[in-house]
Amino acid sequence: MRKRYDYFQVEEKWRKIWAEKKAWKVDLKKAKKPYYNLMMFPYPSAEGLHVGNVYAFTGSDIHGRFRRMQGYDVFEPMGFDAFGIHSENFAIKQGTHPKEQTEKNIRNFRKQLKRLGALFAWEHEVDTTKPEYYKWTQWLFLQLYKAGLAYRGKAPVDWCPSCKTVLADEQVIQGRCERCDSEVIQKELEQWFFGITKYAGRLLKNLEKIDWSERTKLAQRNWIGKSEGALIKFQIPKSKYQIEVFTTRPDTLYGATYVVMAPEHPLVALLLGAQNEKSEIRNGEEVREYIEAAIKKTELERTELTKEKTGVELQGLKAVNPATKEEIPIFSADYVLASYGTGAIMAVPAHDQRDWEFAEKYNLKSTMVICPLEPRSHTCPVLEEAYTEPGYLVGSGRFDGMPSEEAKWEIVKSVGGQKTTKYHLRDWLISRQRYWGVPIPIIYCKKCGTVPVPEEDLPVLLPYVKNFRPTGKGKSPLATVESFLNTTCPKCKGSAKRETDVSDTFFDSSWYFLRYPSVGLEVPWSQQITRRWLPVDMYIGGQEHAVLHLLYARFITMALKDIGLIDFEEPFRKFRAHGLLIKGGMKMSKSKGNVVNPDEYFESRGADAVRMYLMFTGPFSEGGEWSDRGIQGVFRFLHRVWAMAHKAQDKKSGLEAMRHRTIKKVTEDIEELKYNTAIAALMEYSNEIAKEPAKKDVETLLVLTAPFAPHITEELWEILGKKGSVHEQKWPPYDPKILKEKVLNLILQVNGKVRDIVQVLPDISAKEAEKVALESQKVQKWLSGQKPKKVVVVQGRLVNIVI
RNA sequence: GCCGCGGUGGCGGAAUUGGCAGACGCACAGGAUUCAAAAUCCUGCGAGAGCAAUCUCAUGAGGGUUCGACCCCCUCCCGCGGCACCA
Numbered sequence: 001m002r003k004r005y006d007y008f009q010v011e012e013k014w015r016k017i018w019a020e021k022k023a024w025k026v027d028l029k030k031a032k033k034p035y036y037n038l039m040m041f042p043y044p045s046a047e048g049l050h051v052g053n054v055y056a057f058t059g060s061d062i063h064g065r066f067r068r069m070q071g072y073d074v075f076e077p078m079g080f081d082a083f084g085i086h087s088e089n090f091a092i093k094q095g096t097h098p099k100e101q102t103e104k105n106i107r108n109f110r111k112q113l114k115r116l117g118a119l120f121a122w123e124h125e126v127d128t129t130k131p132e133y134y135k136w137t138q139w140l141f142l143q144l145y146k147a148g149l150a151y152r153g154k155a156p157v158d159w160c161p162s163c164k165t166v167l168a169d170e171q172v173i174q175g176r177c178e179r180c181d182s183e184v185i186q187k188e189l190e191q192w193f194f195g196i197t198k199y200a201g202r203l204l205k206n207l208e209k210i211d212w213s214e215r216t217k218l219a220q221r222n223w224i225g226k227s228e229g230a231l232i233k234f235q236i237p238k239s240k241y242q243i244e245v246f247t248t249r250p251d252t253l254y255g256a257t258y259v260v261m262a263p264e265h266p267l268v269a270l271l272l273g274a275q276n277e278k279s280e281i282r283n284g285e286e287v288r289e290y291i292e293a294a295i296k297k298t299e300l301e302r303t304e305l306t307k308e309k310t311g312v313e314l315q316g317l318k319a320v321n322p323a324t325k326e327e328i329p330i331f332s333a334d335y336v337l338a339s340y341g342t343g344a345i346m347a348v349p350a351h352d353q354r355d356w357e358f359a360e361k362y363n364l365k366s367t368m369v370i371c372p373l374e375p376r377s378h379t380c381p382v383l384e385e386a387y388t389e390p391g392y393l394v395g396s397g398r399f400d401g402m403p404s405e406e407a408k409w410e411i412v413k414s415v416g417g418q419k420t421t422k423y424h425l426r427d428w429l430i431s432r433q434r435y436w437g438v439p440i441p442i443i444y445c446k447k448c449g450t451v452p453v454p455e456e457d458l459p460v461l462l463p464y465v466k467n468f469r470p471t472g473k474g475k476s477p478l479a480t481v482e483s484f485l486n487t488t489c490p491k492c493k494g495s496a497k498r499e500t501d502v503s504d505t506f507f508d509s510s511w512y513f514l515r516y517p518s519v520g521l522e523v524p525w526s527q528q529i530t531r532r533w534l535p536v537d538m539y540i541g542g543q544e545h546a547v548l549h550l551l552y553a554r555f556i557t558m559a560l561k562d563i564g565l566i567d568f569e570e571p572f573r574k575f576r577a578h579g580l581l582i583k584g585g586m587k588m589s590k591s592k593g594n595v596v597n598p599d600e601y602f603e604s605r606g607a608d609a610v611r612m613y614l615m616f617t618g619p620f621s622e623g624g625e626w627s628d629r630g631i632q633g634v635f636r637f638l639h640r641v642w643a644m645a646h647k648a649q650d651k652k653s654g655l656e657a658m659r660h661r662t663i664k665k666v667t668e669d670i671e672e673l674k675y676n677t678a679i680a681a682l683m684e685y686s687n688e689i690a691k692e693p694a695k696k697d698v699e700t701l702l703v704l705t706a707p708f709a710p711h712i713t714e715e716l717w718e719i720l721g722k723k724g725s726v727h728e729q730k731w732p733p734y735d736p737k738i739l740k741e742k743v744l745n746l747i748l749q750v751n752g753k754v755r756d757i758v759q760v761l762p763d764i765s766a767k768e769a770e771k772v773a774l775e776s777q778k779v780q781k782w783l784s785g786q787k788p789k790k791v792v793v794v795q796g797r798l799v800n801i802v803i
Numbered sequence: 804g805c806c807g808c809g810g811u812g813g814c815g816g817a818a819u820u821g822g823c824a825g826a827c828g829c830a831c832a833g834g835a836u837u838c839a840a841a842a843u844c845c846u847g848c849g850a851g852a853g854c855a856a857u858c859u860c861a862u863g864a865g866g867g868u869u870c871g872a873c874c875c876c877c878u879c880c881c882g883c884g885g886c887a888c889c890a
Binding site: 801 | 804806807808809814815816817819822823826827828829830842843869870871872884885886887888889890
């Protein structure tokens with residue numbers, strides 16, 4: 001009796017059985033070989049599960065299933081990163097409420113995710129919007145606060161006028177909001193920050209020792225942006241003030257012909273003095289106007305590269321170059337950023353292109369102090385633009401003739417400068433003036449100041465508010481909710497006000513992996529369980545989070561280690577970024593109308609076919625291209641496997657060597673996440689088996705295919721009358737001795753071109769191979785009697801005859 | 804501008820890392836089956852020449868190293884990603 005392959009019935013049947021048996025449950029307390037297989041949890045959008053999610057999760061699940069068959073106790077949790085502006089905006093548009101909308105979306109996601117046939121540990125689901133989760137997010141905030149890593153500060157911050165909230169540095173892409181692409185403007189606001197910059201050096205250094213995708217590490221390195229340089233002070237004569245600059249090129253100090261301070265530099269304001277007050281600066285009015293205008297500009301306007309540089313001289317004041325002792329002019333210009341280094345620079349027009357352009361415009365002196373060639377034996381060229389490469393010093397007093405790299409630190413020493421390292425990374429701004437997020441657990445009391453909410457009072461519940469629209473006035477909508485805003489001070493019991501901003505959603509996701517194993521417990525995480533399960537063994541996710549989520553998670557983990565709450569400082573032992581699934585050569589997006597709905601294919605081809613096809617489109621780490629017709633290929637493959645399992649005979653297989661080769665190939669490919677070639681190997685093997693199916697081969701094929709297509713393999717395993725589940729089978733070993741074919745196809749080349757292929761014994765010696773080659777008729781034809789100049793023998797592969 | 808990755812049939816992609824270029828699959832063509840279609844199965848499928856055996860050319864372009872190059876080196880072109888007035 002032979003049934004047709006009815007994927008729908010098969011998949012539904014096993015989904016039910018697995019759920020009933022709790023087939024993937026691991027005992028977190030007792031597991032002997034714990035393996036934490038993590039995937040980036042999704043944001044549950046109203047559009048439903050995206051095929052990109054399915055792609056990522058399938059790749060991760062295959063890895064989990066593979067490890068499980070290798071004998072690990074695999075914990076593969078799933079959850080929802082459900083707070084955030086996205087759902088809030090959606091709710092505003094639809095006239096719903098984010099809470100209800102989110103609950104609805106999660107129900108839908110859960111239903112869709114269950115069709116995937118993954119190992120998900122649903123009893124450990126995390127939902128970041130649930131008080132039982134965000135209670136601990138708030139608790140975490142308090143721990144960081146106690147440790148001095150969460151602080152409130154007034155600073156010019158990036159404000160998105162469309163999202164009506166401030167943004168973290170990481171969320172501003174080239175002066176635009178990452179989410180809505182609006183031009184970001186600067187606002188001076190008092191906000192909460194996390195002190196991630198304290199960890200810059202460690203975040204950078206640890207990259208050397210963690211097993212992560214190289215490109216992800218590279219993106220983090222770029223973002224952290226280390227520069228080694230020096231702090232050098234320029235005295236303002238007859239005053240108590242000095243301008244301290246940061247430079248990576250102290251070797252050019254003798255060429256510093258003016259200094260520049262950023263418009264926001266506090267010393268500029270100080271030197272200007274109060275309005276109407278007498279100042280040393282002769283053109284105070286002009287300077288004031290310039291600074292006001294500069295501060296008003298958007299980030300985009302200020303960083304526009306093509307724009308001509310502007311600035312204003314602080315007339316009447318000079319600074320002394322500590323090397324030349326020369327008095328040089330002082331400028332304020334917005335090409336110098338307040339947020340980096342000391343907010344002031346020494347300008348060396350000859351050796352910095354930006355300074356060159358500025359000096360040209362304002363007719364400032366330029367002195368060449370680095371010569372590209374050894375100056376004693378060459379004349380230095382006349383520059384037509386800044387020379388920024390290393391070279392030899394000239395016009396630099398006793399340092400003349402020294403290579404610039406060498407002179408650097410000597411010069412720093414000679415002027416009493418200080419060697420330092422600076423990073424581009426900025427502190428993490430976590431305040432958001434929005435509704436749908438975790439309330440920051442802080443109370444402001446007139447008497448006691450800033451008071452953290454006592455831990456026993458957590459969670460600070462996010463109130464259900466009908467009007468949750470952003471106000472746009474630099475305040476969260478929660479500020480209008482009297483019952484939330486007004487509270488009593490935990491210290492003096494007097495009346496006090498709550499912080500009304502919520503925290504960045506990236507804070508929610510910066511620690512969820514710690515919560516998963518401990519879900520349901522009345523502590524943020526159990527020490528015992530955490531010691532057994534963390535750090536995460538394998539983390540798979542998108543590259544787009546390289547400098548957002550992945551950096552934040554590392555920072556939080558490091559901070560927790562220092563506070564003494566966990567005993568490891570890197571959260572993810574291994575991280576692999578997967579590629580992007582595209583369609584028609586383009587990223588999928590609603591506006592292009594090329595978004596693939598996975599449900600449609602779950603219906604028409606089944607989850608196994610969807611899983612397998614997605615993995616077949618290309619290397620998992622590179623991404624792939626979805627084609628509506630392409631899925632037919634794996635669908636046919638599954639049908640053929642179905643058919644051959646029904647036809648399989650209990651007889652000796654003629655495919656021993658191939659079986660072992662396939663096991664080897666599939667094992668190694670899965671190990672490296674090269675699922676596309678693993679599947680190709682399975683197809684090749686099955687193409688051979690199909691000719692005369694022997695049970696032994698079909699069984700091996702089913703075991704090897706199980707991680708990719710869990711339902712059909714389980715069904716066929718049962719149909720073959722095998723005991724237990726195919727997923728409980730041990731991953732098959734291969735025997736290197738059986739790998740080799742009995743005959744070797746020896747390639748015979750003449751002048752590097754293949755002219756003949758002969759079958760020989762695999763262990764043929766070099767001498768014999770040469771003899772065989774020279775005897776070949778075809779080779780002789782090409783030789784046409786000539787004596788070979790040289791014969792190259794590659795053992796077990798080829799012979800190349802050179803004439 | 805700097806850094807990184809890539810460019811292979813009509814398409815997605817392989818190639819044990821210097822050793823048979825195009826595995827596997829899609830699409831396409833021919834055939835079988837069918838009243839017919841779908842599905843399925845078999846065969847073919849880089850380009851050019853040839854009845855054929857076979858030969859020539861071909862991995863973005865040009866050059867080089869090598870017995871031998873998709874792979875290594877140099878120059879250039881194109882695409883993607885990260886950073887970017889960061890001193």
